[in-house]
Amino acid sequence: MKITGRITANATVNTTTNEKQVVNFSIAINNGGYRKDGEYKELTTFVNCSYWLDMAAAGKLQKGVEVQLKGHMGLHVYQNRQEQYTAG
Numbered sequence: 001m002k003i004t005g006r007i008t009a010n011a012t013v014n015t016t017t018n019e020k021q022v023v024n025f026s027i028a029i030n031n032g033g034y035r036k037d038g039e040y041k042e043l044t045t046f047v048n049c050s051y052w053l054d055m056a057a058a059g060k061l062q063k064g065v066e067v068q069l070k071g072h073m074g075l076h077v078y079q080n081r082q083e084q085y086t087a088g
Contacts, residue, residue, distance in 0.1 A: 001070070001071065001072065001073050002068060002069065002070045003027070003029060003047065003068070003069050004029070004066065004067070004068045004069075005027035005028050005029040005030070005047065005066070005067065005069075006027060006028050006064055006065065006066050006067075007025055007026070007027055007061055007062065007063055007064065007065050007066075007067060008025075008026045008027065008028050008046065008063065009025070009026060009063050010025075010061070010062050010063050011023050011024065011025035011051075011057070011058040011061035011062075012024050012025070012058065013055050013058050020052070021055050022050050022051065022052050023050070023051040023052075023054075023055060023057055023058045023061065024048070024049070024050055024051075025048075025049050025051075025058075025061050026046055026047065026048050026049065027046070027047050027049060027067060027069070028044050028045070028046055028047075029044065029045045029046075029047065030042065030043070030044050031043045031044075031045065047073075049069065
C-alpha cells in the first residue's frame, strides 16, 4: 500500500520491552470530494506509523514534511465491557 500525507508532529524513537528501537510518527492524509448537494467536503484521515529499519530517519521526519509511505497497514480493534468495538 502507498499513502501520501504530512507529518503531524516530530517523530520519536521508542524502545520496546525487548530492547528493539522503533521510530513512531503520525501522518494526516487529506481527501476531499463533492457531496450530492454540490458542496465540497474535506476529509482528513490520521494514520499512526512505525518504522523499524533506521532510527536516523527520525531526524528527517519533522512536523509538516510531506512523505510517501509504502508498506503494510494493520488495524487494532478493541471490545469494551459493553461489547462495543473501538479502533485504537
